[in-house]
Amino acid sequence: MSLYRLIGQFVLRHRASYAAAAVMLVGVAVLLVWIPRQIGAVVDGLVAERLTRADLLRELGWLLAAGAAVYFLRVGWRLKLYAAAYRIGVELRQRLYARLTLQGASFYQDRRTGNLMALATNDVDAVEMAAGEALLAGFDGSLTLVLVLGMMALGIDWRLAALAVLPFPVMALGFWWISRHVHAASRLSLDRFGALNDHVQETLSGVRTVRALGLQARSEAQFAALAGGVAQASFDAQRWEAAYEPAVGITFASATTIVLAVGGWMVWQQQLTLGQLTSFTLYLGQLIWPMFAAGWVLSLLERGKAAWNRLRPVLDVPLTVQDRGTVERIDPGPLVLERLRFGYAGEARCAVDDVSLALAPGRTLGLVGPTGAGKSTLLRLLLRHHAPDHGRLVWNGIDLQDYTLGALRAAIAWVPQEAFLFSASVADNIALGRPTASRPEVEAAARLAAVHEDIQRLPQGYDTPVGERGVTLSGGQRQRVAIARALLTDAPLLLLDDALSAVDTDTEARILAHLRQARVGRTVVIVSHRLSAVADADHIVVLQGGRVAEQGTHTQLSAGQGWYARQWRYQQLQASLDAS
Numbered sequence: 001m002s003l004y005r006l007i008g009q010f011v012l013r014h015r016a017s018y019a020a021a022a023v024m025l026v027g028v029a030v031l032l033v034w035i036p037r038q039i040g041a042v043v044d045g046l047v048a049e050r051l052t053r054a055d056l057l058r059e060l061g062w063l064l065a066a067g068a069a070v071y072f073l074r075v076g077w078r079l080k081l082y083a084a085a086y087r088i089g090v091e092l093r094q095r096l097y098a099r100l101t102l103q104g105a106s107f108y109q110d111r112r113t114g115n116l117m118a119l120a121t122n123d124v125d126a127v128e129m130a131a132g133e134a135l136l137a138g139f140d141g142s143l144t145l146v147l148v149l150g151m152m153a154l155g156i157d158w159r160l161a162a163l164a165v166l167p168f169p170v171m172a173l174g175f176w177w178i179s180r181h182v183h184a185a186s187r188l189s190l191d192r193f194g195a196l197n198d199h200v201q202e203t204l205s206g207v208r209t210v211r212a213l214g215l216q217a218r219s220e221a222q223f224a225a226l227a228g229g230v231a232q233a234s235f236d237a238q239r240w241e242a243a244y245e246p247a248v249g250i251t252f253a254s255a256t257t258i259v260l261a262v263g264g265w266m267v268w269q270q271q272l273t274l275g276q277l278t279s280f281t282l283y284l285g286q287l288i289w290p291m292f293a294a295g296w297v298l299s300l301l302e303r304g305k306a307a308w309n310r311l312r313p314v315l316d317v318p319l320t321v322q323d324r325g326t327v328e329r330i331d332p333g334p335l336v337l338e339r340l341r342f343g344y345a346g347e348a349r350c351a352v353d354d355v356s357l358a359l360a361p362g363r364t365l366g367l368v369g370p371t372g373a374g375k376s377t378l379l380r381l382l383l384r385h386h387a388p389d390h391g392r393l394v395w396n397g398i399d400l401q402d403y404t405l406g407a408l409r410a411a412i413a414w415v416p417q418e419a420f421l422f423s424a425s426v427a428d429n430i431a432l433g434r435p436t437a438s439r440p441e442v443e444a445a446a447r448l449a450a451v452h453e454d455i456q457r458l459p460q461g462y463d464t465p466v467g468e469r470g471v472t473l474s475g476g477q478r479q480r481v482a483i484a485r486a487l488l489t490d491a492p493l494l495l496l497d498d499a500l501s502a503v504d505t506d507t508e509a510r511i512l513a514h515l516r517q518a519r520v521g522r523t524v525v526i527v528s529h530r531l532s533a534v535a536d537a538d539h540i541v542v543l544q545g546g547r548v549a550e551q552g553t554h555t556q557l558s559a560g561q562g563w564y565a566r567q568w569r570y571q572q573l574q575a576s577l578d579a580s
Helices: 002-015 015-047 053-102 105-110 114-155 157-166 168-205 207-212 216-242 243-266 273-284 286-317 377-383 407-409 426-430 438-450 454-458 475-488 505-518 554-558 564-579
Strands: 335-342 353-358 365-370 391-397 414-416 491-499 523-527 541-545 546-550
Touching: 002 015, 002 053, 002 114, 002 286, 015 053, 015 114, 015 157, 015 273, 053 114, 053 286, 114 157, 114 168, 114 273, 114 286, 114 377, 157 243, 168 207, 168 216, 168 243, 168 286, 207 216, 216 243, 216 286, 216 335, 243 273, 243 286, 335 377, 353 377, 353 391, 353 541, 353 546, 365 377, 377 391, 377 438, 377 491, 391 505, 407 414, 414 475, 426 438, 426 475, 438 454, 475 491, 475 505, 541 564, 546 554, 546 564
Parallel strands: 365 523, 365 541, 414 491, 491 523
Antiparallel strands: 335 353, 335 391, 541 546
16 A cells, blocks of 8 residues: 555545645635735725725725634644544554554564664654645645636736746756655665664663673764764755755746746836736745645655655564454363474474374473473464464364464463563552452462562562563562462463573472462463473473473383483482582
């Protein structure tokens, strides 16, 4: 979809507001065209001594009334037009936000957060200006041009009007040449602003790492270089936009010279009255606005097209995971994986390769294995962050793809490796999945996650703000708050992706004991590098290279000679050394 089609569809949806603004603009244009003609008539009347004092006062009254009417009509069309134009910015931001929230993880692998934020600000603003200011200036300028030229040609003298527009084709050629450069400069300016946004977002998110490694000077130098690039690109765009004004000035000066020279000669030859030449000169002055409007419209449209060319690919890119399911209710049942295979784009080896297993409702599955074995990928497939390349995931006899994404993810409580907390209070973060939960319910979930005592020691207890990404809490506290959030939802399926890695073994034991009490009737999948976290699981699967290498209970696997037994003995030895 082109920018013009986007704006056209928007105007059709809000045609009442645009039509009202257009009617008021027509009124303004007609009055502005009438005023010079009336002034010319007054001048001729004064020269011919036909006007009495009363007639002069009456004519001046009409001119003042016309001026007041122009003022109020201009206020009216601005209220109507801008109120409508701002809606396109709201609609685009809502559409962009909705699209981004529906995209899967693979979408964000080659896109940067700062640039996406820039799309929602500068780029949407540029499209909004094209739908508002550009339409206004284009309509008003075109209408004024037609009416003024009509009055000049039909109401005064067509020969003088034809001579006055002789410089206009040269101006049009200059506008075309300038607009090409404006588009390129605007696109470069938007791209560089996105890169600057990326740098600021990454630096602020990782400010502790930057300070710890002493990279402040390097980061400041990078920021200065990026900011300088943005400033230079913006300056280049403004410089090309400023080129419209000299083109207008030269054209107007040439037209004025022609009109005064030829018009003066026609007055001398009595082919034109002094009042008519006065009116013609005033009309010529009114042509300044259509000329400036043409440059302004071209500038706004080129900036809008550059912004839309950046926005459109993000809005039109297909969803990485399609939501075509129709089943909106999930009843707990057996979870079955059938010959599952999945590989990330650009990688030759499958992250999950021919994995089959079954988990009865209310049972606990432990997933272990070396780093990169495919454990977290398997959980992402259950969450439908990715779609499998081959095989099926079935829950209670229904393929996961047949469930709506909303229903599926509402039925799953997930605690990822890196717990994410929002910039809100501790209580609000725990109650994120159940905003209506009471304070006692929130505290009960915190006790199950062994974080209640830690929260009570905070300055404001459960009402303590955690800061952006939970920066005021330790890693272990963030993980336990995330676990409490998952437990509070009462979802039938609980996924813990190495969610105990930042807590000590004693706290881990307390949390696992609480989980055994709380998971009655709930299916649980635990991914962990600590085998003690899955020792009580009903079934344990060892993944290696994306394949199932071993499976069984803790007793069965620890008695063997495979990876699980070796890792168990190593971790037990390490624990005994730490205790001694």
